[in-house]
Structure formats: structure tokens, C-alpha cells
Amino acid sequence: MACDAAKDVAGARKGRSAVVLMVLALAVGGLMGCERAPEPQEKAEATEAVVEPGDEAEEEHDEDHAHDEVHLGAHMFEIGRRYSAVWYAGEAGNKGMVDYQIHEIEEVIEELREAKPVEEGIDVVDYFDRSVLPGLEKIEEAIEAGDTATFEKEYDAVIAQCNACHTATKHDFIAIGRPQFNPYPNVRMDAD
Numbered sequence: 106m107a108c109d110a111a112k113d114v115a116g117a118r119k120g121r122s123a124v125v126l127m128v129l130a131l132a133v134g135g136l137m138g139c140e141r142a143p144e145p146q147e148k149a150e151a152t153e154a155v156v157e158p159g160d161e162a163e164e165e166h167d168e169d170h171a172h173d174e175v176h177l178g179a180h181m182f183e184i185g186r187r188y189s190a191v192w193y194a195g196e197a198g199n200k201g202m203v204d205y206q207i208h209e210i211e212e213v214i215e216e217l218r219e220a221k222p223v224e225e226g227i228d229v230v231d232y233f234d235r236s237v238l239p240g241l242e243k244i245e246e247a248i249e250a251g252d253t254a255t256f257e258k259e260y261d262a263v264i265a266q267c268n269a270c271h272t273a274t275k276h277d278f279i280a281i282g283r284p285q286f287n288p289y290p291n292v293r294m295d296a297d
């Protein structure tokens with residue numbers, strides 16, 4: 106019965122919403138195990154209907170990333186993880202780990218340097234050079250001096266820089282804050 110209903114809806118192909126209904130009907134039909142292979146014509150239309158709404162945004166995105174040879178999100182994920190570790194190591198006064206994580210963040214930036222990713226007209230590496238990297242140096246200095254209050258202040262100042270760029274590149278939904286937990290479950294951040 107459900108299969109018949111699915112076919113009925115699929116049959117009522119008028120306008121775009123009907124095509125969407127048809128896709129749903131096919132999906133439901135498929136889930137119910139109905140043996141009804143869509144005719145090639147229908148299949149093409151269905152695919153089009155599914156992809157259509159995102160088409161424009163997709164093209165824009167592609168244009169944006171036309172010169173990127175890197176997966177920026179993956180690099181950012183690493184930066185985010187390492188910057189979380191900086192917090193725990195810094196709170197524990199673990200200078201070795203703070204320096205190590207900051208060095209690794211700098212290496213990620215170096216990897217990006219050649220690819221020169223540009224997001225919404227913003228040169229990502231240049232932005233890091235001017236805002237985030239000097240902030241990371243201040244963090245190292247604070248830890249070197251054993252000054253936790255300054256460390257926390259500078260840590261938050263860098264977060265503000267991260268978020269300023271996320272806003273500038275239309276990614277303000279990626280809001281960085283102090284971490285909720287140590288991203289390295291088996292590394293003692295206080296061992297120095």
C-alpha cells in the first residue's frame with residue numbers, strides 16, 4: 106500500500122515541489138523495499154531537483170577556493186586543537202609544551218604560506234602574520250616569565266584575533282573560546 110502511495114505521489118509531477126515530492130516518494134519507496142527502478146528520465150530530474158537549491162552557493166564557494174590547493178578547514182582544525190593544548194599547558198606552566206604547540210601552529214601556517222589561501226578577499230597567511238603570530242609570541246613570553254595572569258590575557262587576545270578573522274571571512278559561526286577539555290586524553294599537560 107505504501108508503495109502504491111509512493112507511486113501516486115511520483116505520478117503527480119507538476120512543477121518543482123512535485124519533483125521534490127517525487128524524490129521523497131522514491132526515497133520512501135526505497136526504504137519500504139519497493140521494487141521500482143526509476144526511469145532514466147525521472148532519475149535525471151530527481152538528481153537535478155536535489156542539487157538545484159545549492160547550485161549557486163556551490164559555484165561561489167568553488168570560485169572562492171579556485172586558487173587554494175589546501176584544505177583550509179583541516180589546517181584550522183589542527184590549529185584549533187593545538188591552541189586548546191596551549192591553554193592546558195600554559196595553566197600548568199609547562200613551558201616546553203607551550204613552546205612545542207605554538208611551534209607546531211607556526212608550522213601549519215608555513216604549510217599554508219605557499220598555497221596562499223584567500224577567503225572572502227582576506228589573505229589568510231598575511232592575516233596570521235600580522236595578528237595571531239605576534240600574539241603567540243606574547244604568550245611564550247608570559248610563560249617564560251611565569252606570569253599566568255598575562256598568559257591568560259594574551260591567550261584571550263589571540264582568541265579575539267581568531268574570531269575577528271572568522272567574522273571577516275563570513276565564518277562567524279566558528280566561535281573560538283577557552284577549551285572545555287584537554288584534546289589530548291593521554292598527554293599530561295602538567296608534566297614538565
Ligand code: HEC
Pocket residue numbers: 176177178179181182184185186188224227228229230232233237263264266267268270271274276279281
Ligand atoms: C586569516 C583568517 C583566520 C584566522 C586568523 C583564523 N581562522 Fe580559523 N578559520 C578561518 C576560515 C576561513 C575557516 C573556514 C575554513 C574552510 O572553510 O575550509 C576557519 C575555520 C576554523 C575552524 C573550524 C575547523 C574545522 O573543523 O573545519 C577552527 C576550529 C578554527 N578556524 C580555529 C581557529 C583558531 C583557534 C584560530 C586562532 C588561533 C583561527 N582559527 C584563526 C579563518 C581564520
